[in-house]
Amino acid sequence: xxxxxxxxxxxxxxxxxxxxxxxxxxxxxxxxxxxxxxxxxxxxxxxxxxxxxxxxxxxxxxxxxxxxxxxxxxxxxxxxxxxxxxxxxxxxxxxxxxxxxxxxxxxxxxxxxxxxxxxxxxxxxxxxxxxxxxxxxxxxxxxxxxxxxxxxxxxxxxxxxxxxxxxxxxxxxxxxxxxxxxxxxxxxxxxxxxxxxxxxxxxxxxxxxxxxxxxxxxxxxxxxxxxxxxxxxxxxxxxxxxxxxxxxxxxxxxxxxxxxxxxxxxxxxxxxxxxxxxxxxxxxxxxxxxxxxxxxxxxxxxxxxxxxxxxxxxxxxxxxxxxxxxxxxxxxxxxxxxxxxxxx
Numbered sequence: 001x002x003x004x005x006x007x008x009x010x011x012x013x014x015x016x017x018x019x020x021x022x023x024x025x026x027x028x029x030x031x032x033x034x035x036x037x038x039x040x041x042x043x044x045x046x047x048x049x050x051x052x053x054x055x056x057x058x059x060x061x062x063x064x065x066x067x068x069x070x071x072x073x074x075x076x077x078x079x080x081x082x083x084x085x086x087x088x089x090x091x092x093x094x095x096x097x098x099x100x101x102x103x104x105x106x107x108x109x110x111x112x113x114x115x116x117x118x119x120x121x122x123x124x125x126x127x128x129x130x131x132x133x134x135x136x137x138x139x140x141x142x143x144x145x146x147x148x149x150x151x152x153x154x155x156x157x158x159x160x161x162x163x164x165x166x167x168x169x170x171x172x173x174x175x176x177x178x179x180x181x182x183x184x185x186x187x188x189x190x191x192x193x194x195x196x197x198x199x200x201x202x203x204x205x206x207x208x209x210x211x212x213x214x215x216x217x218x219x220x221x222x223x224x225x226x227x228x229x230x231x232x233x234x235x236x237x238x239x240x241x242x243x244x245x246x247x248x249x250x251x252x253x254x255x256x257x258x259x260x261x262x263x264x265x266x267x268x269x270x271x272x273x274x275x276x277x278x279x280x281x282x283x284x285x286x287x288x289x290x291x292x293x294x295x296x297x298x299x300x301x302x303x304x305x306x307x308x309x310x311x312x313x314x315x316x317x318x319x320x321x322x323x324x325x326x327x328x329x330x331x332x333x334x335x336x337x338x339x340x341x342x343x344x
Contacts, residue, residue, distance in 0.1 A: 109121050166267075
């Protein structure tokens with residue numbers, strides 16, 4: 001078979017591991033020819049490709065990012081984009097397409113599947129907010145990076161008796177914030193799912209200060225907002241999937257905390273450092289398993305499906321189920337575990 005492959009949306013540790021697995025089993029077991037479309041759906045629209053074989057993917061397992069590039073291009077927001085994409089696939093003789101991405105990328109894949117494209121999806125998002133799967137690769141790496149940053153900031157916070165607000169990624173779901181906040185011993189964790197009351201936050205920090213000298217870290221997801229408030233925007237611009245650019249939640253929160261408590265407060269925005277660098281061992285293995293499962297699905301003709309982790313096994317679920325709605329933080333984890341440590 002002649003198989004196309006793309007990586008869409010934000011880059012993520014483990015992308016190369018997925019492609020390496022698809023190529024290895026596709027080429028060595030099935031005799032497939034695999035080509036990569038550069039920069040996500042843009043490459044499909046424009047027919048911009050690069051050959052992918054075992055040699056091209058050597059030494060990429062520990063490498064972050066994606067060797068074929070990525071973008072947030074939406075074929076359905078480009079003039080004749082969907083028609084040009086399907087024409088490219090037909091012209092190049094692509095028998096099947098492996099789309100690696102989050103809800104936006106896989107949403108496009110679903111719509112193209114409905115138009116007759118043979119497509120299989122692999123879930124990718126460091127936010128771990130994709131429905132139908134228990135875990136997405138890249139999330140473990142992002143949590144590890146955020147936790148290491150919190151550990152380092154704890155010592156600075158304790159040394160200077162400062163409150164340090166750490167802003168992490170999480171537009172609609174606070175998985176990274178909750179996991180890294182629990183692991184890093186944060187004094188408070190604020191997430192999009194639970195609008196916060198600034199007075200309650202400050203009262204808890206004042207109470208905590210009474211127990212002695214130690215670090216005080218507040219972890220806030222970029223999409224977190226106060227009650228009767230809105231997300232903090234860097235600009236009013238949106239991408240082709242309608243997402244506004246978030247940012248500034250940490251700075252805004254730090255300003256409010258210092259003004260209301262008198263505690264010296266600083267904000268640290270981890271930003272894209274959470275996306276970069278080498279994937280953890282867990283993410284390398286999970287991404288590899290997804291890649292093997294994807295090429296198996298292609299040869300089984302299981303198109304219109306996404307690979308998912310459930311009960312420790314990789315299974316196939318309909319793309320419609322995968323992009324139905326975002327997976328939010330389990331209230332039991334937030335209220336039953338994280339909040340126990342908010343009292344100081």
